[in-house]
Amino acid sequence: MKEKRVQTGRYFMMGNVACAEGAIAAGCEFAAGYPITPATEIANQLAERLPHVGGAFFQMEDEISTIAAVIGASWAGKKSMTVTSGPGISLMTENLGFAIGVETPCVIVNVQRGAPSTGMPTIGIQGDMVQAKYGSHGDYEIIALCPSSPQEMFDLTVTAFNYAETYRVPVFILSDAFVGHMREEVIIPEPEKIKTVYRKIPEPGTDPRTIQGFLSEEVAPMPIFGRGFKAHVTSSCHDERGKRNLIDISALDNYIRKLSNKILKHKEAITLVAPDYEGAEVVLVSYGGVARAAATAAAQAREEGLPVGTFRLITAWPFPGEEIEKMAKKVKEVIVLENNLGQMYPYIKAEAAHYANVSFLPPKLVGEIQDPEDILKKIREVLK
Amino acid sequence: MSELVHPLHRFIRPSVTHTTFCPGCGDGTVVQCILRAIDGLGMDMDDFVFVSGIGCAAWIPSPLFNADVLHTTHGRPIAFAFGIKMGLPDKKVMVVSGDGDLAAIGGNHLIQNARRNIEMTVICLNNGIYGMTGGQAAPTTPMGVKTTTTPYGTFENTFNISRLVMAAGASFVACWTTAHPRQLTNSIKKAIQKKGFAFIEVFSQCPIQLGRKMGIGNAVQMLEDYKKRSILVKEAEKLSPEELNGRIVVGELADLDKPEMLEEVGKMKRRASGGNK
Numbered sequence: 001m002k003e004k005r006v007q008t009g010r011y012f013m014m015g016n017v018a019c020a021e022g023a024i025a026a027g028c029e030f031a032a033g034y035p036i037t038p039a040t041e042i043a044n045q046l047a048e049r050l051p052h053v054g055g056a057f058f059q060m061e062d063e064i065s066t067i068a069a070v071i072g073a074s075w076a077g078k079k080s081m082t083v084t085s086g087p088g089i090s091l092m093t094e095n096l097g098f099a100i101g102v103e104t105p106c107v108i109v110n111v112q113r114g115a116p117s118t119g120m121p122t123i124g125i126q127g128d129m130v131q132a133k134y135g136s137h138g139d140y141e142i143i144a145l146c147p148s149s150p151q152e153m154f155d156l157t158v159t160a161f162n163y164a165e166t167y168r169v170p171v172f173i174l175s176d177a178f179v180g181h182m183r184e185e186v187i188i189p190e191p192e193k194i195k196t197v198y199r200k201i202p203e204p205g206t207d208p209r210t211i212q213g214f215l216s217e218e219v220a221p222m223p224i225f226g227r228g229f230k231a232h233v234t235s236s237c238h239d240e241r242g243k244r245n246l247i248d249i250s251a252l253d254n255y256i257r258k259l260s261n262k263i264l265k266h267k268e269a270i271t272l273v274a275p276d277y278e279g280a281e282v283v284l285v286s287y288g289g290v291a292r293a294a295a296t297a298a299a300q301a302r303e304e305g306l307p308v309g310t311f312r313l314i315t316a317w318p319f320p321g322e323e324i325e326k327m328a329k330k331v332k333e334v335i336v337l338e339n340n341l342g343q344m345y346p347y348i349k350a351e352a353a354h355y356a357n358v359s360f361l362p363p364k365l366v367g368e369i370q371d372p373e374d375i376l377k378k379i380r381e382v383l384k
Numbered sequence: 385m386s387e388l389v390h391p392l393h394r395f396i397r398p399s400v401t402h403t404t405f406c407p408g409c410g411d412g413t414v415v416q417c418i419l420r421a422i423d424g425l426g427m428d429m430d431d432f433v434f435v436s437g438i439g440c441a442a443w444i445p446s447p448l449f450n451a452d453v454l455h456t457t458h459g460r461p462i463a464f465a466f467g468i469k470m471g472l473p474d475k476k477v478m479v480v481s482g483d484g485d486l487a488a489i490g491g492n493h494l495i496q497n498a499r500r501n502i503e504m505t506v507i508c509l510n511n512g513i514y515g516m517t518g519g520q521a522a523p524t525t526p527m528g529v530k531t532t533t534t535p536y537g538t539f540e541n542t543f544n545i546s547r548l549v550m551a552a553g554a555s556f557v558a559c560w561t562t563a564h565p566r567q568l569t570n571s572i573k574k575a576i577q578k579k580g581f582a583f584i585e586v587f588s589q590c591p592i593q594l595g596r597k598m599g600i601g602n603a604v605q606m607l608e609d610y611k612k613r614s615i616l617v618k619e620a621e622k623l624s625p626e627e628l629n630g631r632i633v634v635g636e637l638a639d640l641d642k643p644e645m646l647e648e649v650g651k652m653k654r655r656a657s658g659g660n661k
Contacts, residue, residue: 003657030470051656056649058470061496065463068456068493072435072464075454076471098457208450209398225433225452226472232397232447234455243399244447 002052006191013186015150015179019109020045021188022157023081027196028107029055030073030080032066034088037121038177039111042083063091067108071095074104075233077224079161079198081107085177086128087118089135096170097136100259101235103168103214103222105199107160112176114367123367124176126288129343132172133317139256141263143270144172144317146287150184156314162197163270167263168219174316176339178289178369202229212240215258217265263318271320277309277327282379283356285324285348286337287313290369294337297375308379316344321351328352333382336360337370357382392419395429397450404443406515408595408603410562410588414509415444417565417586418480421572432476433468437461437485440516441509441588444480459490462497465504473646476505476576483510483524487545494545498552498581502645505575505582508545511590519593526630529598546585550638555580557638561587561610564634571636580644587632 006025013021020042023031031046033039047057055078060066066082073080084092089110099106112128114120119127128135132144143163145156153175160171200221202211208230213223220240223229232242237255245251263270274291276298277283284294291312301308311327313320328334334352336345342360349358361378363370405411422432434445438458446455456464461479469477479486486494486508494506513531514520521531521538524545528537546559556578558571568586575582589595589606600609610632617635620628 030467032467051653054653056470056653058466060463060466061492064460065466065493065496068460068463069467069470072454072467072469073471074467076433076468078471080467095457095460102454225454225468226475228430229452230397230429230450231452232455233453234446235457236455241399 002049005053006188006194008188008190011186011188012183013150014041015147015153015175015182016041016111017045018150018154018186019083019157019173019175019180020049022154023107023161024049024053025154025188025191025194026158026161027079027198028081028161029053030070030078031055031057031082032060032069033057033083034060034063034066036085036088038113038124038180039083039085039109041180042109042111046083063088064095067092067095067099070106071099071104074106075225077226079105079165081109083109083111085111085113085121089128089131093135097138097140098235099170100136100140100142102233103220103259104170105164105168105222106170107157107164107173108170109157109173109175111180112174120367122177124178124180124289124339125367126174126176126290126339126343129174129316129340132174139260141260141318142170142172143167143263143315144174145272146174146314146316147179148288148291148312149179150182150186153179154186154188158194158196162195165197165199166219167266167270168199168222169263172317174288176288182289201227214238214242215240215255217258217261219262267318270315270318271323272314273320273323274312274314275323275327277311277331279307280309280331281307282333282335282382283309283311283327283331284335284337284375285311285313287316287344288339290337290339293370293372293375297372297379300372300376301379306379306383313344319347321347324348324351325355328355331356334358335375335378335382337375339363339369340366392416392423395419395422395450397447400447403448405440406592408589408591409440410511410590410603411441411444411509413562413565414507414568414586414588415448417569417572418444418507420569421576424569425573425576427476427576432478433472435461435465435468435477435479437481437490439482439485439514440511441480441482442485445478459485459488460493461485462490462493462504462506466497466502469502469504469646470649478505478507478576480507481509483508483512483545484514484522487543487548488523494549495552498549498554498583500645501553501555501580501642503579503581505572506584507572508583508585509588510545510585511588511594513590513594515590515593519597525594531597546583546637549583553642554583554638555640555642555644556582558636559585559632560634561614561632562589563607563610563614567634574636574639579647580642
């Protein structure tokens, strides 16, 4: 049983374990990490399961080497990932920029925990939402997905690998300690029902001098190592062939723009949202574990006859501004719910405030998901 | 008249027209030694993946070598090389970088991977200074030397990088200077063939950023100085630590047979699937 890549079946499973199973089902062969709460169970599951399917989990000396090894393994042709939490992400951010600069497919799971620095490791807070997009230096685009259940820890980890391989970019799973440690029903489908993608690579035997392996808005084929492509891979400003150029400012412009446009051009295909606001006047906008409280509150409100809908961000980055705008045009009140002091709120407000009133409802205590009763109170308040 | 082409030119990336080394730099000598070693073993550039970090020496494989090359962030090439080797265990992975990159900012990756004894060749060009950024003191700059960040002289003790890597557990360690190109070439050959973490430190002169600041002058004078200060490991064993002060102990310092990480990973996978213990 352990030898099967896809553990088809119906389980009562922890979110973190489902994430590891999703990664293996997606074809992950190389995982690296450094011990950190609350991501532990993902690493443990990968360490146990990967050797059965030809892969391995490696415990590195720190998170800097972890992401470096993941990038190295990806260039060696392996689907690769790392799992960590906020402090680990902070250490990874320089090499995250490297992965973006040389267009490396990889998956980074951030099981978010509380507060700056060491904070409170066992409490889930959506505290690294903006870090995922802006943590590393320079202009760039990445992809980040927010699961709100153990089932989505499985499903979205598969999606994350597929996005990473399709767009040659690091993809974040922005989970948190609550969703990671939540136990719920998880259905793992038959292998043939799980769509998996592997990066495009140049035709074998292509003359290395003719390969354009970088900076295409349509995603260049990746000249992975060991195939005779003689790839020159540098995160210094380079051209479509990988040749370094540290003199010409138009080469710099091309480098920055192409990396970003590669993602933005495919934003529609990348954007996943769960809208449920037909006929609503008030919409609760949330993501991750908080969306569960929002859904409960909205259901109660509707029972009371209040016109309340929900809008859940699954793709957090690239930010689905168009979808938010579309929603805001149809409603009167937008209430943003996050388990933090308002990280995605300014982005949501910027898109929605022209059409609707936008307000923010943090949890009473940061680190506690909003009580549906408090959300209802807020709904009644804005409907007055 | 046919054009004369250097016999090792086939190893150089076709788009390369010049190097970025300053006049008198020792790194060109090391380029020759690496390529002669590969040539001497009858190997091809496609047998290798090269990895480098940040600094003058990192520009040896990137862009000079016509091979798969990953030019990484400062201090991290060995960590990237770890992932590459795990993904491509049949390829030779060679890291070429400087003392600041490998022993200062990247020191932990150096010792941890020496401890793991993962098969790869690491060539550390020790020029005793941060050359590319303009001559700042390194953990290898001798005590008292005036640099751009130590205008009144350095006040820190220095690393003996080879000894550090030996103590960390590498199975092969050699140390030479650019005044020993033949010996260096032979050690690189051994390192490439070694089943384990093979580390070579090369003292490489930086006449621009270090030579003129130390007042020992040009490349020729620095090479003469290397010759004077070098002492073979066997000779060094007869001397006291005081007598070895300021000397460069050269030779093959370690050549051990010990468990290599990829082999151990293979054993672990067999254990996991219930095969041979």
